[in-house]
Amino acid sequence: MNRAPSLSPRRPAPAGPLLRRRPAGWALLALLLLPAAEAAPRVGQHDGFTRLVFDLGSATPAAPQVGFVGGKFTVTLQATLKAEQGPLNVPGVTGYAVKGGQVTLGLAAGTGTPKVSLLPAAAGTPARLVIDVPKGAAGVPAAAPAKAATVPAQPAAAKPAAPAPVVARPASTRSAVRPVIVLDAGHGGIDPGMVSRWVVEEVVTLDIALRTRAELVKHGVDVVMVRETDRHLSADKTADLDARARLATNDRVSAYISIHVNSASPAAQGIETYYFGQPLAGRSRSLAVQENGGSSVGEALTRRALNSAQGLLGDILAQAKLAFSRQLAQKVQSRLISATGAVNRGVQTDAFYVIRNPTTPAILVEVGFGSHPVEGPRLATPEYREKLAQGLARAILDFLNTK
Structure with a gap:
């Protein structure tokens, strides 16, 4: 996926006392005087739709x-965007144009109505601004793109190579025998994860x-960080999850922890921790499918993960690694x-694709429900996130027998 515009938000103009009692016309003038937000879209390919993401400042x-x-x-x-236009050679979209506060998309013939978030x-x-454009039957533009671009948007890369992992080490002498932990802040980039009125999953997990x-x-x-910023490892969800999981498949890694935020009905709340395996009897498949990418992609990856779980039953080494994963999950919970x-929702097993490889103790933790009217606002605060981080770090140190 291309990330042509900078992800750093622009600093808004200070709200001075002169603006407090101005009439409505002054509010509009103040809006127009703000720096223009970046406008070139980031483009990602998903199962059944093309996603365009515009940064708004x-x-x-x-x-x-x-x-x-x-x-x-x-x-x-109601925003001032940087004026740009250009062709887009992606399924469902022939081109885009941005002017003032309006974003215009040229759609391929037969394309359905886009979804806007x-x-x-x-x-x-x-x-x-996130626009999901359904892919047409042919999957290719049928009409000529918009006029020649003043600042052409770069076409989306099919499967960009995952950047090298970022390793953080203590400032003291570094030895090859130090334990190594992989921390996976779930989602990121074109995939924000769950979104509620209080929190966005990718922001909470990274923090x-x-x-x-x-x-x-x-x-x-x-510590190996899967990501340190708002980014993905690949615009293709399967490749993204594969790249994350590969960071745990070497002899130096002591454990892999994937961090997520849950979402359900407003009544659901609490923390739950998973290690890989068959889902508990009677459990809904929705959570694993959701974290595995959602829709048909999530369904397909969950089926593949379930096949892996079935194949591990007779593997003694794999069972030993899963036992360590269960031990880690219990300490974290x-x-x-x-x-x-x-609320303690317990330790469970499920077919999460990102922790399916049993060569390293690996868990997935859902740190709370961003959809809950009390827990959601709590997850939005630095103080509560620090409590979660301290608890998670202490559990990992317990697992490593490190003080």
Whole structure:
């Protein structure tokens, strides 16, 4: 996936006292005087749709208006965007144009109505306009693209190579015998994960992972971060999950921890930790499918993971590694509940694709429900995330027998 625009949010103009009692016309003028947000889209390919993500800067605009004008799909925002246009050679989309607060897409023949989402700015992450365009039957543009681009958008890479993992080590003497932990902040880039009125999953998981790393490094543990910023490893979800899981498949890694935020009905709350295996009897498949990519992609990857689980039953070495995973999961669950006082939803098994490889103790932890009216706002606070990070780090140190 291309990431042509900078992900650093622009700093909004200071709200001085002169703006407090101005009439509505002054508010519009102040909006127009703000720096223009980046406009070139990031493009990702998903099963059944093409995703375009526009960064909007640090201010979250009001809900957009959508519709068709002159045969083109338009999204109108109360924001000032950098003027750009260009062709896009991706399924469902022939080109784009941005001017003022309006984003216009040229759609391929037979393309359905796009789905529009607005993700709020949070914790250093800019607000984003997300447009999911259904792929047509042919999957290729049928009409000529828009006029020649002033600043052409780069075509999306099919499967970009995963960047080298970032390893954090203590400042003291570094030895090859130091334990190595992989921290996977779930989602990121074109896949924000769960989104509620209080939190965005990719923001929460990254913040907790960075805080956990800081604590582990203090105790002499080397930490490999799957991501340190709002990015993905591949625009293709299967390749993305494969790249994450591969970071754990070497003799130096002591454990792999994937961090996520749960979502369900408003009544659901609490923390639960998983290690790989068959789902418990009667359990819904929705969580594993959701974390494995959602829709048909998630269904396919969950089936592959379940096949792996079935194949591990007769593998003595694999069973030993899964026993260590269960031990790690139990320590993490216990420490997180003790640190936060959250509802204890227990340790469970399920077919999460990213932890399917049994060569390293690996777990997936759901640190809470961003959809819960109490737990969601809690997850939005630095203080609660620090409690989660401290509990997670302490559990990992317990597992490593490190003080």
